[in-house]
Amino acid sequence: MTADAPFQHIRGRLKAHAPLATRSWFRTGGAADWLFVPQDAEDLATALRQCPSDLPVTVLGACSNVILRDGGLPGLTIRLAGGFANIEADGDGLIVGAAALDSSVAETAARAGMAGFAFLSTIPGSIGGAVCMNAGAYGGDISTLLDWVEILTHEGTLQRLPASALNMQYRHTSLPEGSIVLRARLKAHGDEDPAVIQQKMQEMRASREASQPLRARTGGSTFRNPEGHKAWELIDAAGCRGLRHGGAQISEKHCNFMLNTGNATSTELEKLGEMVRSRVLDKSGIALHWEIKRLGRPLPSVSSSS
Structure with missing residues (x-):
């Protein structure tokens, strides 16, 4: 270059x-x-x-x-x-581009009476990221829908991989190193009355609105749930609800969410997350692992872990 x-x-x-x-x-x-x-x-x-x-x-x-x-x-x-955000009907499922918003996919499936997609209406991201991390909520995740995924390798070669080849687990999908998701086929769980699906999505959204700081500058769930535990409970027990570092704060409403209160830097957000990890480890002996992806060049003041 x-x-x-x-x-x-x-x-x-x-x-x-x-x-x-x-x-x-x-x-x-x-x-x-x-x-x-x-x-x-x-x-x-x-x-x-x-x-x-x-x-x-x-x-x-x-x-x-x-x-x-x-x-x-x-x-x-x-x-x-x-065009990477296209959503197309395909028999008993949808073929969706990586840039398609999860909520748009859920709405398209609902109008078509396709069951199993409702949980996507509550996930604030796009399908490419959802596939990469097997995103989920309200008892569903992408692994329950995924038929196949098309990727470009780091060398620019197109491949189509079946879901069975991806070893999908909680918040994890095994994609080839350096590959880029282009589109995926999501298969419905069957047919359902569109009005019933819309009601389910409304209830999920209302529940999320009541329990999460959706109107703040946030990044969704900060840490993965350790096996047998809920991250927010461990964070709360460690006294981190409302904890601040510079302009970054742990949400009072849901303490597995970090907030930019107005003038935070990425360094402050990441440092706050590491402070929480340290306090939870000291209190419970359990190591929290980041669910939020941290990308780019860190500043020397941040000592980050997995």
Whole structure:
């Protein structure tokens, strides 16, 4: 990659030193060295084939469950948009692009009377990220729907993988290292009255609104639930409800959510998370693991763990 012409024969938008904070739900973070918005899968493959093997590549979705670090994102950052957000009916399921919002997929399935998608209406992200982390809520997760996923490898090769090959577990999907999700087929659990599905989604949304700080600058659940435990209960028991560090705060409403109270930095958010992990470990002997993805260059003051 050169500063003037890092790629040849691409058709999408490429920008150097692109600010990213406004894309994050936390509204924090540095700039991308290079931000690329490809026109389609072939355009993305053309760029990937030109990437040196040691060039960092990061894919951003809805940025709902990430901390973009203050040092910025090195190498190439990819944002999927446009046709990557398509949602198409396909017999007893839907073929959905990686950039399609989870809530939009849920609404499309509901109108078609497809059962099993309602939980997606409560997840603030896109399907690419949901597949990568096997996102779930209210007793459902992507593994219960996924038929197959199409990916581009780091070398720009298209592959279609069946769900059975992905070893999907709680908040985990085994995708090839460096691969990028392009689209997925989600299979319905059967037919259901659209009105009944809409009622289920309304009840789920109301429950979420009542228990989570949805109107704040937050990033969703901060830590995964340890086996046999609920992360929020461990955090509460360790005295961290409402804990602050700079402009970052643990939510009073739901203490597995971090908030940007207005002027937080990504460094402060990550440091607060590490403070919580330390206090929970001291109190309970249980190590919390981040559910929020932390991307980019950390500042030296943050000592982060898994």
